[in-house]
Amino acid sequence: MLNLVLFGPPGAGKGTQAEKVIKKYELVHFSTGDILRSELAAKTELGLEAKKFMDKGELVPDEVVIGMIDAKVKRNMDAKGFVFDGFPRTIEQAKALDELLNKKGLEVTGLIVLEVEHDELVKRLVNRGKDSGREDDKDVSIIENRIQVYNRKTMPVVEYYEKANKYYPVNGVGEIDEIFQNICAVIDKMK
Numbered sequence: 524m525l526n527l528v529l530f531g532p533p534g535a536g537k538g539t540q541a542e543k544v545i546k547k548y549e550l551v552h553f554s555t556g557d558i559l560r561s562e563l564a565a566k567t568e569l570g571l572e573a574k575k576f577m578d579k580g581e582l583v584p585d586e587v588v589i590g591m592i593d594a595k596v597k598r599n600m601d602a603k604g605f606v607f608d609g610f611p612r613t614i615e616q617a618k619a620l621d622e623l624l625n626k627k628g629l630e631v632t633g634l635i636v637l638e639v640e641h642d643e644l645v646k647r648l649v650n651r652g653k654d655s656g657r658e659d660d661k662d663v664s665i666i667e668n669r670i671q672v673y674n675r676k677t678m679p680v681v682e683y684y685e686k687a688n689k690y691y692p693v694n695g696v697g698e699i700d701e702i703f704q705n706i707c708a709v710i711d712k713m714k
């Protein structure tokens with residue numbers, strides 16, 4: 524199985540590239556952000572609790588997202604592989620993902636990190652906020668907080684995978700298709 528983590532700061536293009544990757548390699552997409560937003564739209568208890576964190580640009584507690592991933596992996600054991608997008612976002616989540624996959628005889632194949640610098644991220648997110656309908660894209664101070672949370676809590680995950688020789692950086696600036704080609708080249712090398 525090909526189990527990829529598509530990684531990078533908010534606004535790096537993870538969602539856009541994940542859609543293309545799952546189509547080409549026939550993988551199952553896991554976006555914790557999308558799952559949380561659909562819980563919120565359905566006004567479930569989990570969604571309403573998560574909203575308190577999401578609206579401020581803070582991370583939802585680890586146990587909540589880990590539980591969501593566990594449930595979805597279990598339901599998709601017949602898949603050719605998975606693309607994790609927006610997960611793991613903390614070292615605890617990375618360890619939990621390893622444990623969860625290992626129990627099923629699986630492992631993360633590689634971490635693909637989309638690299639985009641700060642000012643470009645802010646520009647993209649402000650732009651996306653004009654029609655995404657996302658509360659957390661509307662306010663520059665919340666956008667800045669999300670980037671800071673990424674740098675503080677999520678970046679250490681890169682080192683975690685680097686130690687396991689599973690770290691693959693890709694330039695996240697340029698044409699969408701050009702970035703996609705670079706991602707495919709990295710995936711084809713891993714396979």
Ligand code: AMP
Nearest residue numbers: 555556576577581582583588609610612
């Ligand atoms: P995203 O769509 O990936 O930008 O996620 C939007 C928001 O959902 C984040 O700012 C967090 O509040 C929450 N979220 C998504 N994925 C995670 C995760 N793996 N861990 C904690 N919070 C998450």
